[in-house]
Amino acid sequence: MKILFLSNMYPPHVIGGYEALCEEAADGLEKRGHQVTVLTSTYGYQDEIVEGNIYRLLSLEGDLQFYRMKDAWKYPSRKKQNLVHLRRLISTEKPDVVFIWGMWNLSRSLAWEAERLMGSRVVYYLANPWPIEANIHQAFWDAPATTFVKRLAKRLMRIPIRVILRKEWEKVPLNFEHAPSCSAAQRDQLLKAGVPLQDAPVIYEGIDLRNYLIQAAKRTYDNRDDILSLVFVGILAEHKGVHTTIEALNQLSAEERQRVRLTILGKGHSQYEQRLWTLVSECQLSDVVTFHAPIPRSELPEFLGRFDALLLPSIWAEPLARVMQEGLASGMVVVGSSNGGTAETISHGENGLLFEAGDAAGLAAQIKRLMNNPSLRQDLAKNGRRTAEERFDINKMVSEIETYLKDVDDKARAV
Template sequence: MAALRILQIVHDHPDWTLGGTEIVAHDLHRALVRRGIASHFLAAATSLQRPDAAAGSLGRQGGDMVLRTGRYDRFMMNRLDGLGWLDSLRRLIADVRPEVVHLHGLDRIGAEIVPAIRRLAPATRIVLTLHDYQIICPNEGLLQTRPDGTRCRAARPDACRACFPQLGADRHALRKTYLATILRGVDRFLVPSRFLRDRFIDWGLPAERLHFIPNAVAPLALIQERPRAQRNRFAFFGSIAPHKGVLTLLEAAAQLKSGGADLRIALHGGLRQPEPAFRAAFEAHLAAARPLVQHPGAYDRTALASRMADTDWVVVPSLWWENAPLVILEAQAAGRPVIASGIGGMAELVKDGQTGLLAPPGDAAALAETMAAAASDPGLWSRLAVAQPKASHEGFVDAHLETYGSLLEKRCAA
């Protein structure tokens, strides 16, 4: 297995964006390198990260490679920045000579990278991990309608017009046909949650091509436990964005404040280019919830262990389906029970009353009631804390190596 050559490709780098996809992909890459595998990591870089680089050019970020991207059609998932990136990809493939290219999504890199790899390296096997619903849903992959945020279980051309009324149903049908054709070039799809798998089966991918490998996190730094008589410290970790349910959490906090609850809530995360209306709503809700709520802001991943140490309960109040939220896996690795919305991949990772607590998405009153009950019952915290599942990152890496190996065996047998 030491001779195996892998190229991991992702739409961003964890040095710039602490998203789950970026972290999972980079941790996988580093674990492969530690095992002696010739793994290489390529991330997209925008003008924000590489303002002086030409679109399509290759650069470096530490020991990793970055591909400068330019204009991009988010609806069709197409590159609009010329063909320079193809020359860069050709040189990269000639240098790395990957036996397997593992794509972690197609966003920003562009869907046309699949046929490009097929043309440049016909014998290379292509793996695509479906970390989100971007391919199904052109509304940022959220499977939510705009502006009311109603959740969609599937994408239908007529229903998608609620988000894109300027585009006819034929454009949505054309998008699906185009992407489905592109995906025929993928040898194997990996999915981190069964809920997401069902969504892609409904969209049209054959069930036998979707292989379930649950995500896992690399071991966290050792957390120094701080015994407390009360377990009344709650924390949110992630981007401050509408679909993450932050306003629901702040509404719940305001209700708890008016009831005289004895607890504290920390919001760990930054506002990433928010719409002015959401920024104004967030600031107003935050002001109404203070002093119960504090907003320490964005954090570096190296600070995660210390922030988890100051936390008893991790709250994940997302309004969208989620897939396999990294924050839940990080909380479980840290022995911190999670209070999450009982939908999508969250409901797969958190078992209500067994490993954590579930509340209806968008229901501030129910969330406040759940948090109040959690804060008032130290015994509940102790029971749930010791029951936290510990997903093995070594097992996660083994599953990927098995996937790569099986694809190469099939190639040799062909």
Template sequence: MHVGILVKEFPPNVIGGTETQTRRMASELQQRGHEITVYTKSYGDSEPHSDAPFDLVRIPNWRYSDFTSTMTFVLAVTIYLLRDSRQLDVLQCMMIYPNGFVGYIVSLATGLPYFAWIRGGDFYFMKENPAKRWTMKRVAEDTLVLVQAENIRADVRGEFPDARLAVLGNGVDIPAEMADGDAVIYVGRLKEQKGVEHLLHAMEGFDDRLLVVGDGPRRSELESLAVSLGVNAEFVGEVEPEAVSSYLLESRVFVLPSVAGEGLPNAMLEAMAHGIPVVATDVAGVGNVVENGETGFVVDPGDRPALRNRLKSLLDDEKLRSRMGRQAREYVEERHSWDRIESALSAYYERLTSSSG
């Protein structure tokens, strides 16, 4: 089946959760027999040659500002998809806004089957904007919308009661090697909603090493805070997605201290696949994956004492870490292997194309 995948940003220009997941997913789907074409932004001269196994169409846009870049991309990619609609069997829109609305317009004009996949921030951070909310409502009531966890489905259903929703999480590679390190690790952007300052405060007085893998606007502030608190933190910076595994292998507990807006973080699933127990805050899809007391611990966002206590209990108890880490890996193997994700997506493709015919 010829599947178009629409994603606004793409590696290596942007290395976020959605972008990394989309690249890996496109490769896995292509290798499993689908014909994949990814539509994404062009970055002009900063665009490296792609050796991906799938077709990659870079869409021109005016990068004067984030707004103009997004709006000109939306206009241009709509034209490209109208042109290519007869070649595609189905369009997979990564994020309900703005990509899902592009799919909605193209489908109205051509009949091309499409669906949207809410990734987290595209719903939680945009639903209060009246214009964006209107576009999301059109999509949610028109076609299948995938979400990454049951409690995200409940949140979306609360906003759009007539939405056609199904749950499908991210895919992840299952490594042959289990982690056997000594560090606490955080992997992700260094921005306000990630709550990294709560992790630093929770680790005040700990001798354990903290690996902070990622970059963002709060890096300097967080580095200074770590020094003032006496936390033994190493700020690694942004690394290629393929390099994250090497840092996970150095670790024994993964912490996700977010205060808002997570979908289903790739890095958390990767940590679990490495047999690392998780301490995470109960935001969006996280609480459905981290089974409290089984694969890790879940605490309330911003609750530093609870974060500290749960982290300390894992660091102090090797048997507990081992049990939870083993169960975390088993959970990911069962629910997030690429075989399972591809099988589910193939079923959705078949359902959408057969119903449109």
């Protein structure tokens, strides 16, 4: 098959696991003999660039962290040029299937145009809730201003901005005829919000398990130094709930604090990072909490092998956290919020532990359970590793995607 991937971002410049997974799916399909082309944004690059079968041509709607007024003025021309790139690539490559991944920070009109040109040959892989998220312009202009000057500026500019971006305030009527999701939690969230998913099976995300299972095999679970080592890995952002981990440690007794260490690996918005540093200082946890800069993904298996438990304190309902899969495969105990794909994967007390999102006391209670019960840690970790092996193998994911795309292509040819 000839498959055209459409994604807002593509490695090496990404903001999360969705984009990395897109590359792995593309590589996996290409290795199986399919002709793969990728259309993505220039994120991480100064100009448009073509690298083999990867076309980095699209312009994102705006900066990822700070909204800039000029992005609103540039929106019409960016949208027009993005549509030109999509039409041209469909015309020249003549794909059998257009495979749409993350679309946040790109106009929905791209997906609409793909459906217009390709009909039933458009497939979505939904691994975050972008179909129900506000675009960055709407999110900024509809949000309340924090100062008098900003309120005045927004009041004066809102009408002309709405005229310029009127199409973006309207819902683009996408069909989602073929729309597998990364988890039942993600699918159900979109259906509940009114997204008209038609054929929507669950195809679980996968990872290359090999290096993680090697780390799992090295574990002894004896914990001779009597220190419970915890780690958070991910973007440092409010919705990830990193502050909950610090608040939970603050609820431990002085003696318990001596028996636990937390490493926070990642980076994020500078204001939120400052909030975390301040919280650690105020809670007098500088000897307990360590901040670690991001590392290359190739180093992650060995890094995770140093820790007993992975914390997933997300406030928002994670569709299916990639790092959860990696933690399970590494032989770690996963302690996560009881929402989204985490609750779908983790059976409390069997292959991990759960707590209510944002509940620092609840998280503290689960940390204490692990501190005081080494045999529980071992049982949870081994069962978690088995879950990863059975459910989250990248080859299984690619096989299921390949079968699904082939079925879409076959049905389209039969019409």
